Structure formats: C-alpha cells, structure tokens
Amino acid sequence: MSEISEEMRMTVVESREWYMAAYAPEGVPTSDHLKLRTVKISLALDSIPDQHVVLETLFISLDPYLRSRMTGREDGLYSPQYNLNEVVSAFGVGRVVRSKALIRKIDADAGILLPEYISTLGVPGFAAWIGIQVVAEPIKPGSNVFISAAAGAVGMYAGQLAKLKGCRVVGSTGSDEKVRLIKEEFGYDDAFNYHTETDYDAALSKYFPNGIDVYLDNVGGEMLEAVLNHVNRHAKIPLCGMISEYNKVWTERKGVRNLLNLVGKEVKMQGFLLGSYLDRFGDFAKEMESHLKERKINSKLKIVHGIDKFLESLGSLFTSSNIGKVVIQVK
Incomplete structure (x- = not known):
C-alpha cells in the first residue's frame, strides 16, 4: 500500500461528490439532475461504520448501467434507483486510508495498470x-x-x-x-x-x-x-x-x-x-489476468482527468464519440 499523504492523516478532510438532485426519466442527464458538492469526512476510526472503508479515490469507472439508476422509475431495468440527494456510487480503484472491512486488494507489483482493474478485470x-x-x-x-x-x-x-x-x-x-x-x-x-x-x-x-x-x-x-x-x-x-x-x-x-x-x-x-454470477468472478479474474499478461487481450482506455468531468463523461457514453472504456482519473 502506498504511503498516505500528510493531508490524508488529518482527522477531517474535504471530499467532492456527485449526487442525485432530480430524476431524469428520459434523455441524457444534465446539470439539472446531477450536481457536484463538497463535504467533510472524518477519518477518526470511531466515525467509520463496521464493514466500511475510507478510500482516496484514484480512478472511477463510467458504465452505461449508471444511467438506468437515474430515471426515478422501477420499470424492469436491472439496477435500483438512486434516492434523491444520494451520492452517485460507481466502481473504482482507490487507496485505503482507514478500514473496518475486508476488500479486494490489488497487487501493485503485478505489472497491470490500475485502470485495467475496472476495465479488463472489472x-x-x-x-x-x-x-x-x-x-x-x-x-x-x-x-x-x-x-x-x-x-x-x-x-x-x-x-x-x-x-x-x-x-x-x-x-x-x-x-x-x-x-x-x-x-x-x-x-x-x-x-x-x-x-x-x-x-x-x-x-x-x-x-x-x-x-x-x-x-x-x-x-x-x-x-x-x-x-x-x-x-x-x-x-x-x-x-x-x-x-x-x-x-x-x-x-x-x-x-x-x-x-x-x-x-x-x-x-x-x-x-x-x-x-448472479459472482461465484464465477475468481475464474474470470484468473483467466483474464493471464490473457492480459500474455497480451492475448488488448484494451483501449479513454482516461478523463478530474472528478468535475463525471457528468460530461457519462453523457458521452450515449454517443459515438468514445472508443473503449471510459475512466475518470481523480488523482
């Protein structure tokens, strides 16, 4: 695990997060629906619930299924809706700052780029x-x-x-x-x-x-x-x-x-x-990691810099402008 910066050793830090301000029943979500805010997070151990961790987010995965959670309708789509004012959650790669849970740990010395864990291996x-x-x-x-x-x-x-x-x-x-x-x-x-x-x-x-x-x-x-x-x-x-x-x-x-x-x-x-197939994740990870290391599988990543680009990047998933996997690099 990388050393934590002096800033992250502080008791309280500021975090920027996107939240659901209003539902978007149709069309591409806009700034009327998703908004960015700054909140304070305590790093004190007694403020962290059991089975939770505090992460310094490094990369965020942009996936089309996120759109289906923003309609405000339970109409057969496959993901539960975000609640209004709820933080938009997504898959990502982060550095553990404080932990009260077991999580999937990445081997930083495996020779695999970190964004691949939310793309080829995600x-x-x-x-x-x-x-x-x-x-x-x-x-x-x-x-x-x-x-x-x-x-x-x-x-x-x-x-x-x-x-x-x-x-x-x-x-x-x-x-x-x-x-x-x-x-x-x-x-x-x-x-x-x-x-x-x-x-x-x-x-x-x-x-x-x-x-x-x-x-x-x-x-x-x-x-x-x-x-x-x-x-x-x-x-x-x-x-x-x-x-x-x-x-x-x-x-x-x-x-x-x-x-x-x-x-x-x-x-x-x-x-x-x-x-429904989480019991197969181990088989998948082992096989795909082998393909990746042996260069039998190629990957194309579009890395966008900055959490403020989340809304724009989400909208781009529904155009023909992207190639490969869209990832936001936060740090």
Missing part, C-alpha cells in the same frame, strides 16, 4: 466473459459470432474472447475509425459502421452469408430485430445491455416484431446480470 471484462464463456456456451470453433457496440467497453473484450475460441467474429460500431480499430487491434474478422450501413438486414446478409450462431447484444432495438432474421438453428443470444433504449421511456423504445424466429430456429435468448 465490470466490462466480466460482462464480456460471462456472455461469451458462460451464457453462450458451448461455442464451437468456426462459429459465426456477431458483437454490437464492438468498440465499446464490453464489445472490445467479447470479440477477442470469441476469437480465442476460434470463432469468426464480426462487429458493428459507430465510425470508420472504430471499424479499423476493432479489426486491427482487437482481431475482428470484419466490421461495419452502422451509421453508413443503415439497412441492418442487408448488412447482416452481407457479413453473415452463413447465418449467425452467437449474437452478444449490447444495443437492442432495431439491431436485435435485424439479427433475428439471420440466426441459425440453436443460435444463442446473450443480452448484455440495450444502450439504444436507455434514454427512452418504455413506450418510445423500439419493439422487436420477429420474435417468432426464436421459436422456429429454437434460439436461446437470455438476459444476464453480473450479480
């Missing part, structure tokens, strides 16, 4: 691993695998894991630059820009002449509907997320009209939450 990597390694199993070498949002935090790992299984992997993404990236750096066999190839049904006919065996869905909506026209018999569709629908109330979300194909092709379509 929620995005775990989601990709569960989708490909668990929900979609068994995947045979030579299977045709399609990944949407393929240059995103989950998609970049999902495609590489499928390639390690000997699959043919194609991805969709939001720019020609990202198409080049996932082919050249992440090893995708092919990819297309969904902004220029807007007829998804025609695009999938071109890139999957022999049909789709596995589709890891990150976007939902029209892309999911198009995929169902191209699935092979006994195909598997792990539903990781539906980012195209997060900022809409349910009555404005795109419906999928061809679910009958699931019956005729005997397709398995399954949503999954990481909390």
Whole structure:
C-alpha cells in the first residue's frame, strides 16, 4: 500500500461528490439532475461504520448501467434507483486510508495498470466473459459470432474472447475509425459502421452469408430485430445491455416484431446480470489476468482527468464519440 499523504492523516478532510438532485426519466442527464458538492469526512476510526472503508479515490469507472439508476422509475431495468440527494456510487480503484472491512486488494507489483482493474478485470471484462464463456456456451470453433457496440467497453473484450475460441467474429460500431480499430487491434474478422450501413438486414446478409450462431447484444432495438432474421438453428443470444433504449421511456423504445424466429430456429435468448454470477468472478479474474499478461487481450482506455468531468463523461457514453472504456482519473 502506498504511503498516505500528510493531508490524508488529518482527522477531517474535504471530499467532492456527485449526487442525485432530480430524476431524469428520459434523455441524457444534465446539470439539472446531477450536481457536484463538497463535504467533510472524518477519518477518526470511531466515525467509520463496521464493514466500511475510507478510500482516496484514484480512478472511477463510467458504465452505461449508471444511467438506468437515474430515471426515478422501477420499470424492469436491472439496477435500483438512486434516492434523491444520494451520492452517485460507481466502481473504482482507490487507496485505503482507514478500514473496518475486508476488500479486494490489488497487487501493485503485478505489472497491470490500475485502470485495467475496472476495465479488463472489472465490470466490462466480466460482462464480456460471462456472455461469451458462460451464457453462450458451448461455442464451437468456426462459429459465426456477431458483437454490437464492438468498440465499446464490453464489445472490445467479447470479440477477442470469441476469437480465442476460434470463432469468426464480426462487429458493428459507430465510425470508420472504430471499424479499423476493432479489426486491427482487437482481431475482428470484419466490421461495419452502422451509421453508413443503415439497412441492418442487408448488412447482416452481407457479413453473415452463413447465418449467425452467437449474437452478444449490447444495443437492442432495431439491431436485435435485424439479427433475428439471420440466426441459425440453436443460435444463442446473450443480452448484455440495450444502450439504444436507455434514454427512452418504455413506450418510445423500439419493439422487436420477429420474435417468432426464436421459436422456429429454437434460439436461446437470455438476459444476464453480473450479480448472479459472482461465484464465477475468481475464474474470470484468473483467466483474464493471464490473457492480459500474455497480451492475448488488448484494451483501449479513454482516461478523463478530474472528478468535475463525471457528468460530461457519462453523457458521452450515449454517443459515438468514445472508443473503449471510459475512466475518470481523480488523482
């Protein structure tokens, strides 16, 4: 553990935190919904509840699921809503200042960059691993695998894991630059820009002449509907997320009209939450850490500096501007 600064040895320190000022039922949250404030925190041991720690935050993970906790509606989305005035919580990496709990400790000498613990070895990597390694199993070498949002935090790992299984992997993404990236750096066999190839049904006919065996869905909506026209018999569709629908109330979300194909092709379509697979985290961490050290898995991080950039960075997740995993470096 690194030495604590003299400032952190003080009894009371100031902390800046984002909190939920008002719910955002639709659209991207703004400064009307999320606000930044400064509070004082006591470091005295008797002020720390049991099973809690005081952390000096170093890196914060920006993930799309955070948006689903800000609507004020319990409408089937997979995360509980923040309470008004509640601090927005997120995964991160921090330095322990005071502790009354056991937590996951990072080996600082392992040769792995700290942000990778909230990317390759964090929620995005775990989601990709569960989708490909668990929900979609068994995947045979030579299977045709399609990944949407393929240059995103989950998609970049999902495609590489499928390639390690000997699959043919194609991805969709939001720019020609990202198409080049996932082919050249992440090893995708092919990819297309969904902004220029807007007829998804025609695009999938071109890139999957022999049909789709596995589709890891990150976007939902029209892309999911198009995929169902191209699935092979006994195909598997792990539903990781539906980012195209997060900022809409349910009555404005795109419906999928061809679910009958699931019956005729005997397709398995399954949503999954990481909390249901925590017993597999050890297996995931061991395997992915090995891939990372052996450079079998590549990662792309977008590191934004400063806690004040949280709101702006959260909004960027719902555009085509980001590549890879977005991380805020606080210190």
